Amino acid sequence: MLLRNKDEQEVVSRERKDRRDFEQLSALATRMGLNSRQYAKVVVFSKLPLPNYRSDLDDKRPQREVVLPFGLQRDVDLHLKAYLSHKAMSSGRSLDKPLIRSNSGGIPAADEVPVNPEPFAQNSVALERILRRRSLQIRDKQQEWQESPEGQKMLEFRRSLPAYKERDALLNAISQNQVVVVSGETGCGKTTQLPQYILESEIEAARGASCSIICTQPRRISAMAVSERVAAERGEKLGESVGYKVRLEGMKGRDTRLLFCTTGILLRRLLVDRDLRGVSHVIVDEIHERGMNEDFLLIVLKDLLPRRPELRLILMSATLNAELFSSYYGGAPTIHIPGFTYPVRAHFLENILEMTGYRLTPYNQIDDYGQEKMWKMQKQAQSFKKRKSQLTSAVEDVLEDADFRGCSLRTRESLSCWNPDSIGFNLIEHVLFHIVRKERPGAVLVFMTGWDDINSLKGQLQAHPLLGDPSKVLLLACHGSMPSSEQRLIFEKPEDGVRKIVLATNMAETSITINDVVFVVDCGKAKETSYDALNNTPCLLPSWISKAAARQRRGRAGRVQPGECYHLYPKCVYDTFADYQLPELLRTPLQSLCLQIKSLELGGITEFLSRALQPPELLSVQNAVEYLKIIGALDENENLTVL
Structure with a gap:
């Protein structure tokens, strides 16, 4: 076939062949006047001589042409020119009059040969033409x-x-x-x-x-x-x-x-x-x-x-x-x-309790994390005895002074035993049941604090007779640790008659957009890195979000039609939220950042961090540097030590 086709120069066979097969085929090709060569598991028959190595057929060490950006190529040319100029000057010659061999075989004077001026400029011009x-x-x-x-x-x-x-x-x-x-x-x-x-x-x-x-x-x-x-x-x-x-x-x-x-x-x-x-x-x-x-x-x-x-x-x-x-x-x-979103109606905890008839008790607010995480459930039970031990004083005062006289007696009783330290798995389940059973079609986005909460709530919902029915509800999780293939499922529309429920962290506030979301359930918390003074280490703990974050979560419900947002905390608590989130630089230990500054050779740690958008406290920086010196990561001059 190769001999009959004048336009074809070679045939590449990728069929697996052992050494004896190749020897037989090679002998046959030689008798027909063709060249042959085996490259790993690939055999090539050609009308032209073949090289010892073919990069295009090397699967283990593929080689490809790399086109440098113009600016980088220009820098390389300048460095090369400077090096050659220095080398020529050190040997007593000039680049402007390079030496080449004369007809007699000796080294002639430089004026015997005309010089090709500015070779580097020509290279740059050629590169510009290619670009x-x-x-x-x-x-x-x-x-x-x-x-x-x-x-x-x-x-x-x-x-x-x-x-x-x-x-x-x-x-x-x-x-x-x-x-x-x-x-x-x-x-x-x-x-x-x-x-x-x-x-x-x-x-x-x-x-x-x-x-x-x-x-x-x-x-x-x-x-x-x-x-x-x-x-x-x-x-x-x-x-x-x-x-x-x-x-x-x-x-x-x-x-x-x-x-x-x-x-x-x-x-x-x-x-x-x-x-x-x-x-x-x-x-x-x-x-x-x-x-x-x-x-x-x-x-x-x-x-x-x-x-x-x-x-x-x-x-x-x-x-x-x-x-x-x-x-x-x-x-x-x-x-x-300016963005375009449909109007979104906000429901706070007092409205949700009135709407759904759900009753909060000290016992149905203990989140079930399973037998492996029993310590979490015990910690929640202890927090009820301490009563709002982890709430800030501002939120405590607001709850004491809150006026819920417009609510029913049952709602006021529920609000009196509301535990702000709980995520509220049972309440979320009840709200989702209400949405699936009574509300119009549309996907639901539930904001949780982390993977433990997402995984535990997903297991609880899968055991529910309605929410766990795959023919009616598609339950999905959205977390940065999940495989990419699973994460892509959250963007796809479900089949007709199936409601999609996505359990996500605060990454769904702004980083990603799920277009078909109509309902949002907001637990009001997100995990933030904070400082554990007892163990002298950073840790991730749930904390209240900012008003800006709450608005972002609410806005996710108005992408395709008017939406509904269920905030699982009272309106008076929302009013105490900070306008914006406190920067991580101001609330976490700085040891890792200090090491990064030194590895990038950016100068003194204190001076560098003083140029931040909102610089951390000087005492925090000094404590981080002293800690790194104590463990031997930095020497007395704040230089990185050898590992």
């Missing part, structure tokens, strides 16, 4: 998708999002300023659309091959879910122009121009690339959460900006406290994107 040609190809591909029927439908949907109205203003602000702060309400499309606007504008300007956009997300699931959605909106497979990278998992290729990753991934890159060479835009999403990694990253990026004047930094927040971040970056411009 220009590649950029035009990327632009043609984007235009082809946008003009296709599927692309037109997708563009029509994207234009319906509130973010589209601010597209030109956003791009103008980014082009004219090094730092831009963007705030947007839930559902406005800032997370999926703004990175696309930047990428599309770079491609339209024929800079697609040289741009590199990194968008950080606080959680793995959000980085994966958003990248998958953006790739679909661009009519591509994940890993082409859009990819993601999280710990131990990623999908990106040589053509990836927009990378979604966790904050930790970007910090690890800064360990080896302090200037983020080749990166054109950095987008930090969900900065309102004020995690320690995010605040740490903001300091590092603020120090980086003067060294990289062409780098653009975009900060995105789901709340309206953008002025705080704007002032931190010297009055950076702020743009607000």
Whole structure:
């Protein structure tokens, strides 16, 4: 067949063959005037001589061409030129008149041979031509998708999002300023659309091959879910122009121009690339959460900006406290994107008890964690005897002064024995039963504090005759530790007649969007890292959320139609919540952060942390440094010790 086909040069056979089979086939190919060679388990027959090694057939050690960004290639050229210049000067020669061999075989004078001037400039020009040609190809591909029927439908949907109205203003602000702060309400499309606007504008300007956009997300699931959605909106497979990278998992290729990753991934890159060479835009999403990694990253990026004047930094927040971040970056411009949500009716605990007729007692508020976690149940029982031992004094005073005279006697009795330290598994079960039995169709999103609560409540609901019936209810969990394949199920619509119930942590407040949610059940708590003074270690403990977080949870119910939100705490308790969450930098031990500062060689720990958005107390920093010295992680000069 190979001999009959003039256009074909070789045939590759991937069928498994042992040594004797190959020898017979090789002898046959030789008699027919063909070349043959075996590469591992692959046999190739060719009309042309074959090399000893073929990288395209090596599955264990695949090799591929890597195209460096223009800025990085330019730096490499400059370093090489400086090295060659230094080497030539040290040997008494000049790069401007290089020496080559003469016809007589000796070393002639430099003026015997004409010099090819500026070889490095020629290389840079050639590289620019390659990037220009590649950029035009990327632009043609984007235009082809946008003009296709599927692309037109997708563009029509994207234009319906509130973010589209601010597209030109956003791009103008980014082009004219090094730092831009963007705030947007839930559902406005800032997370999926703004990175696309930047990428599309770079491609339209024929800079697609040289741009590199990194968008950080606080959680793995959000980085994966958003990248998958953006790739679909661009009519591509994940890993082409859009990819993601999280710990131990990623999908990106040589053509990836927009990378979604966790904050930790970007910090690890800064360990080896302090200037983020080749990166054109950095987008930090969900900065309102004020995690320690995010605040740490903001300091590092603020120090980086003067060294990289062409780098653009975009900060995105789901709340309206953008002025705080704007002032931190010297009055950076702020743009607000209003979101569209349907009205959501809020029901607080007193309303829920009146509506459902549920009665709270000291015994039905003990959450069942199973036999393996019996100590948790015993701890809850003891808390009833101490009566509100873990409540803040502000909440205690509010409960004592609360006026529930508008409620029925049964509701007032229930509120009098309400235990704020309990999550309320039985109450959640009763509310879900009420929704499934009496309310209109729509998915339900239940906010829990952590995996133990999610897993225990899921087991309790599965034992319920109605809520555990798979033909009527689809029970799903949403947690960062779950496999990616299971996490994707929460975004899919269930079959007709089946109500989807998703048990999630606070990651579902802003990081991910489940479009078909109509009902939200809010326990009012989230796990936060705090300091255990007895053991001198950080620990995760449930604590009250902020008003901003409660609004975010409530807003999740109004994505597709008017929604309902069930807050499992009284309205008077909600009124005592802080407006915004306290930054993690101000409420947790700083030992790990101090070590990270030293590993990145960012200078003195105290001086570095003093440049934070909201610096921690000096005493907290000193205590962390002293602790690291005591355990031998730092020496007396605050240098890292050898492991």
